[in-house]
Amino acid sequence: MRKVVLITGASSGIGLALCKRLLVEDGELHLCLACRNMSKAEAVRTTLLASHPTAEVTTVQMDVSNLQSVFWASKELKQRFQRLDYVYLNAGIMPNPQLNIKALFSGLFSRKVIHMFSTAEGLLTQDNKITADGLQEVFETNVFGHFMLVRELEPLLCHSDNPTQLIWTSSRNARKSNFSLEDFQHSKGQEPYSSSKYATDLLNVALNRNFNQRGLYSSVVCPGTVMTNMTYGILSPFMWILLMPIIWLLRFFTHAFTLKPYNGAEALVWLFHQKPESLNPLTKYLSATTGFGSNYVMTEKSSLYLLLFQLDIDEDTAEKFYQNLLELEKHVRVTIQKTDNQS
Template sequence: MNKVVLVTGANSGIGLALCQRLLSCQDAEGLHLCLACRNMRRAEAARSALLASHSAAQVTLLQMDTSSISSVLTAARELQLRFNRLDYVYLNAGIMPNPQFDLKAFFEGLFSSNVITMLTTGEGILTQKDGITPDGLQEVFAVNLFGHFLLIRELEPILCQAGRTSQLIWTSSSNARRSAFSLEDVQHRKGREPYSSSKYASDSLSLAINTHYNKQLTCAHQGLYSSVICPGFVMTNLTYGILPSFPAFLWTLFLPLLWLIRVFINTFTLTPYNGAEALIWLFNRKPEMLDPRAKYHSLTSGLGHCYTQPRQMDVDLDTSEELYDQLLQLEREVRRKHITS
């Protein structure tokens, strides 16, 4: 039976690289790939690029902005009209708006014992400024986490079906840190690391989804699995946005240094193709055999060999359950507002 794959944030970066690699898989015959994107002009360009190298592929587009409640609900209804099932949902869309890079802390960190952690996670050198969506939600929280959560809830009829499995795969980050997240402030209204908070929340939510959707409660709640990946340090538009005023000639000097660092740090995957390695690895695995507490890391050897390695996430069941309950409550609130507006 043909597989149906939905990818959010598919028009560039890791999302587009994933789509290219999916269509090149041995199991790609009959694959129906749906690109869910906010900007349809860029989505059309991505589709054209995919069809240029895979002319017989089934590639369709879906307009969806995960920062918008109405957009997510509309997209979910459209998906249920188009498909009677979804085999894979890659929850890849994400933003890090207005990142602030602390150059002084960076150079100080280069000569400290924390240099590896700093280079691989950005800890201590990155902060972000958040915004508010028209729905009144924190923007990073809405795009990276809540919009995807609402999408999953809306798609239950075609995700949770007796007798077969479906898989959710979250694009997380090494920047996902418990220290940036608080159950008292899940939207991160008061902090300066909304990206780190949202990615840690997605790690915790993935664990909660496995807990709730794989219990032997009803036939409708079996067979939906959730996994988390880390693409490593990848040069994408999000990465370049960290230093928006960095002169072009300095990037030219800086990039060879990154390739040199990769010889010693395997998390420096650098290219979107390499960063998508764990996403493709999971596509070829049975979800019921995966560890729900593991984050699957895309890694690259000094010689450029790509591979995937699972590492235990810093998550616990109590936190994930409380987060899940809070998201359910927020879902009820936004639905009431959406109905009355």
């Protein structure tokens, strides 16, 4: 029986690289590409099938920043499939990122230069706006839209006989200091991306706590510093030309600079081969690339991982956040139902 893999944000960047790499690992997969832009999704589907004709590749239109879109896509998926084996929750945004130039250049000449480039701590702020659902855009896209997708797809995900894996694309930029339970949508701060990725880490822990006994397992991955359309938007092309030699040099001291989407997908592909019951729910799995271009996965067993990237998660906070999301779910469902009745 074919394994069924659902990937959000599959038409570009890490999502696209992941699709290509998974089909190399298993050419008999059924890949379902969940994308906003269907013309791009169909073009990717055609390309993938040309390279892997024995695979099955389908598409579904889904915009995780729009709950109606998530509901419609979920309904379609439940009509198509009896189960999903892997769900890669990869779609995300970092709208209009602004770089703190002063912090960048002061960091270049400090002992924190490697940490600064690895995590972008203190370097980036983003704009945010309210979606049609009345939620903060970054929070809804990166966290809540995916949470609602998981809630809608529970019948396809919870099978104790053969576990399903949820795999979230998180970030080294996930900072506890940028997240607050009192403002979990980050409506008052300037680093919604960092807050949303920390929220993803919290949700991952809570999902394992609440769903492992039902056969659903969750993991978080950091793809490293990858050059995608999202990343290139942070700086002007001239600034990237100036910084790239420094980044290539730093790659020999820290392996966080995966740079290419192919490399960034390393941990995502590695998790495809793992037994979910054997994974540590408090671990973030990191894609890493050496200075000479070799890829590997950094886990809690790596000394560098313990030094720099140990998951800073409190399980009680994770559970409280999960309960907050359930309350928000009740609220938005009532609101959407009222809107539907009025129309």
